[in-house]
Amino acid sequence: MDLLDDSVVPEHARDVKQQAREFAAEHIEPNAEEYYRTGEYPWEILEAGMDAGLVAQDISEEYGGKGYDLEQILAIAEEFYKADAGIALTLQLASFGCEIVEQYGSEEQKEEYLRPVAENEQISGLAVSEPETGSDLAGMTTTAEKTDEGWVLNGEKYWIGNGVEADWVTVYAKTGDKEDRYSNYSMFIVETDTEGYEAEHIPEKMGMRASKQAHIVFDDCAVPEENLIGSEGGGFYMLADFFNHGRVVVGGHGLGMAAAAIEEAWAFVHDRSAFGRDVSEFQAVQHDLADMLIEFESARALNWRAAEKVAGHDNAGYWAALCKTKSTETAVQCAERGMQLHGGRSNLTDRRIARVYRDVRIPVIYEGTNAVQRNLIYRQRQ
Numbered sequence: 001m002d003l004l005d006d007s008v009v010p011e012h013a014r015d016v017k018q019q020a021r022e023f024a025a026e027h028i029e030p031n032a033e034e035y036y037r038t039g040e041y042p043w044e045i046l047e048a049g050m051d052a053g054l055v056a057q058d059i060s061e062e063y064g065g066k067g068y069d070l071e072q073i074l075a076i077a078e079e080f081y082k083a084d085a086g087i088a089l090t091l092q093l094a095s096f097g098c099e100i101v102e103q104y105g106s107e108e109q110k111e112e113y114l115r116p117v118a119e120n121e122q123i124s125g126l127a128v129s130e131p132e133t134g135s136d137l138a139g140m141t142t143t144a145e146k147t148d149e150g151w152v153l154n155g156e157k158y159w160i161g162n163g164v165e166a167d168w169v170t171v172y173a174k175t176g177d178k179e180d181r182y183s184n185y186s187m188f189i190v191e192t193d194t195e196g197y198e199a200e201h202i203p204e205k206m207g208m209r210a211s212k213q214a215h216i217v218f219d220d221c222a223v224p225e226e227n228l229i230g231s232e233g234g235g236f237y238m239l240a241d242f243f244n245h246g247r248v249v250v251g252g253h254g255l256g257m258a259a260a261a262i263e264e265a266w267a268f269v270h271d272r273s274a275f276g277r278d279v280s281e282f283q284a285v286q287h288d289l290a291d292m293l294i295e296f297e298s299a300r301a302l303n304w305r306a307a308e309k310v311a312g313h314d315n316a317g318y319w320a321a322l323c324k325t326k327s328t329e330t331a332v333q334c335a336e337r338g339m340q341l342h343g344g345r346s347n348l349t350d351r352r353i354a355r356v357y358r359d360v361r362i363p364v365i366y367e368g369t370n371a372v373q374r375n376l377i378y379r380q381r382q
């Protein structure tokens with residue numbers, strides 16, 4: 001059963017999708033259980049992904065990447081997340097801080113910071129969320145104060161992918177106190193070896209254990225003036241635009257995981273007997289599988305439609321929120337059904353279905369919780 005067939009994928013994204021599929025089968029899937037169990041950072045697989053030209057290639061050719069567009073990145077995401085979400089997140093986040101630099105940064109910033117990531121010599125991160133809030137983007141408290149030499153950052157960030165491993169991170173910080181609370185934030189490039197940047201891994205997670213997030217503390221962390229990205233006060237709007245792309249890709253995380261849950265449940269019920277019959281022969285079981293397929297195919301059609309809308313700047317915020325919500329919740333539903341169909345074996349921690357069940361709890365939260373997405377969907381339709 002090829003759930004991630006390429007008939008909905010635009011022609012130009014099919015080759016890279018196939019490459020991602022082959023890479024995932026060779027490097028991600030066979031190692032997923034071990035990395036989940038040890039919770040170690042999958043450096044070897046990250047390096048293999050770099051060698052295969054599948055990491056950080058959203059950076060444009062001008063700065064050393066392949067310039068993969070949204071649809072190509074979505075195609076890679078579906079394949080990687082089906083193989084394992086934790087390892088996939090690590091591979092995807094290597095360039096997480098780059099898009100904002102590429103969109104809004106100066107020529108010098110792009111040359112200095114994007115090229116080493118595109119050439120796989122460095123990795124980056126994006127630091128937005130804080131210990132006290134991840135949802136209220138205009139309520140964050142990390143500050144950047146202007147001095148004669150540049151900017152001094154103080155505050156904390158939480159949940160930051162690669163906060164320990166990255167060479168530099170793009171940081172969202174408060175630079176103003178205007179009544180219009182959306183104009184008070186700016187973006188900065190911060191090298192992780194700067195004095196006053198301290199990061200430690202957050203405690204062990206339940207899901208996506210092969211990815212690592214950090215608690216970062218900025219304690220009088222001084223960066224030069226030229227590390228401000230774009231214009232002062234423009235940070236909130238840069239993020240809003242960035243999230244439109246990101247949420248289409250997070251929809252792909254959901255699709256990959258939903259496909260994994262269906263595949264796993266399907267195989268299990270066709271290989272197990274009860275009451276002298278194959279479990280898959282019970283109509284109730286067939287209906288469960290049918291429901292999973294209905295949700296999955298609906299989510300996938302929506303997600304690829306949204307990718308086209310967002311790429312074409314056509315009511316992007318609306319479509320991004322729609323598909324992020326639908327695809328990630330489809331993953332939750334499929335994992336839940338898949339667990340039930342596995343009977344008692346669903347509880348064995350080394351089972352793929354149990355890993356997917358734990359992983360699906362994360363994309364309904366990151367890049368804006370699904371409650372926040374519903375706020376956006378409603379507001380943008382008024």
Ligand SMILES: Cc1cc2nc3c(=O)[nH]c(=O)nc-3n(C[C@H](O)[C@H](O)[C@H](O)COP(=O)(O)OP(=O)(O)OC[C@H]3O[C@@H](n4cnc5c(N)ncnc54)[C@H](O)[C@@H]3O)c2cc1C
Nearest residue numbers: 126127128129133134135159160161365366367368369371
């Ligand atoms: C594995 C993982 C990786 C992550 N990686 C990164 C990263 O690399 N960089 C980064 O910056 N962040 C990252 N995050 C953080 C993530 O984006 C936040 O966790 C998320 O935005 C939610 O913020 P919060 O956890 O502070 O929850 P809160 O904002 O405190 O929300 C708590 C609850 O309140 C609800 N809520 C809040 N506001 C509203 C509202 N207006 N309407 C309705 N309900 C509301 C939420 O839906 C949620 O149910 C990551 C998170 C995880 C789990």
